[in-house]
Amino acid sequence: MKSQPDIYVFGAYNEVVTPEQCAVIPARCIDDLPSNTSGVIIIGLNNDAQDALLMQLHSSKQFGLWQIFVQQPTVLSSHLSDGLWSAVHELEQWHYHQQRLAMITGTAFDPMIAWLWLNPERRLLAKPQSDLSLLYRYPLLECYYSNSEAPYGYLQSQVSKGYLQPDKLIDKIRQCPACHSGHLNYLETCPACFSPDIEERISLHCFTCGHVSAQDNFIRRGQLECPNCLTQIRHIGVDYDRPLETFHCNGCKHAFVEATTKVRCLDCLTLNDINILIPRKIYTYQLGIQATHTIRYGQALAVPELTLNGKVDVGYFHSLLVWINKLAQRHQQSHLILGMHLPGLKDYAYRYGEVQMFSLTEQISERLNGLMRDTDICCQYRPDLMLLLMPMTSNSSLPVLQNKIVQLADVIEESEFSLEIYAWSLPDSSLNDNAPFWLQQCLQELNDNG
Secondary structure: OOOOOEEEEEEOOOOOOOOOOOEEEEEOOHHHOOOOOOOEEEEEOOHHHHHHHHHHHHHOOOOOOOEEEEOOOOOOHHHHOOOEOOOOOHHHHHHHHHHHHHOOOOOOOOHHHHHHHHOOOOOEOOEEOOOOOOOEEOHHHHHHOOOOOOHHHHHHHHHHHOOEEEEEEEEEEEEOOOOOOOOEEEEEEOOOOOOOOEEEEOEEEEOOOOOEEEHHHHEEOOEEEOOOOOOEOOOEOOOEEOOOOEEEEOOOOOEEOOOEEEEEEOOOOOEEEHHHOEEEEEEEEEEOHHHHHHHHHOOOOOOOOOOOOOEOOHHHHHHHHHHHHHHHHHHOOOEEEEEEEOOOHHHHHHHHOHHHHHHHHHHHHHHHHHHOOOOOEEEEEEOOEEEEEEOOOOHHHHHHHHHHHHHHHHHOOOOOOOOEEEEEEEOOOOOOOOHHHHHHHHHHHHHHOO
């Protein structure tokens, strides 16, 4: 392990204090950097040149194991570097960096994933860009996957595999369903012909004779006067009032009370309803547990399944839900589905090792089997989520079940163990014949509610 880093400097280097015995080497281009080792890069160029060099360093895919610092912040420095250079803490950071390098034992790993893993503070950040149809870009992702035209698809794929996980939600956008552009314009339109050429019209109501007409018809000689009874009206609420404000379409001449909001895509000019726009959540991302395990051990982490009685696979469980829901509807029966979520199971394996994780799952399996009846059906829906179908059980049984589950959790010999319980009752008319969609909606509602 190197005790001192080789520091390669691009442009001005204004730091007075440097670590002792460090080699400070000027560099003019990335060809001046060795490709078979790792070191420290300090960039002191102007804004555009610095961002261009940062993009070039990452796009080359040769310097993902280096530390990269800048002398001044620029647009892309937070996305593609370790921040501002400080010689005061550099040796400490360098030694930590070397320790992380020594832990990499996998031979085939994603260079972008390796860059993120070497410093736990690094994140895959989104940058707003109004001239892009997608509105946001991920500069680091662009460097390593320049041919990727669907960053959201790639990110969702990596999240589902456990290589990335959302860190912070920074924005919510909507996209055109035709071309996926985020350049949208919201229009108040006529509900009959959807023309945006509409005008608001204010009507007045004369209290003297009850006449109702457009406000323009009441204006005579600069004063408000009823065109029907010729009474001068001065005070709102005493002489007159304003009934419902109406709109008039200059295209089809339709009169209406409430306009319809439509959305026009500024790229493909498609006019859409609001409810068919594609919602997108923009996150910053950090590494998932599978990425860490792959880099350190060269293989993905396998989470052990719970060994439970009455266990069926996911496809069979879906079919069973459809059947028993129809049975409940026909015979007025009540059934209960319990969801048992172990939110920290994968992280637990990383912190304490696979042996201790297997021991924990065996404990949980033993306790849950004591809770289940012979007629209950169990499905491990995900590695961290088990679904339990309890026939002929109504919501009134929940307090008793909750008390048993609390007792179960109390006897698990692990202080950091947590178990989240959800419940859904059958019959449910929205289940129909699509159990996967119904379960997805149930789980999504739980996520949305926090």
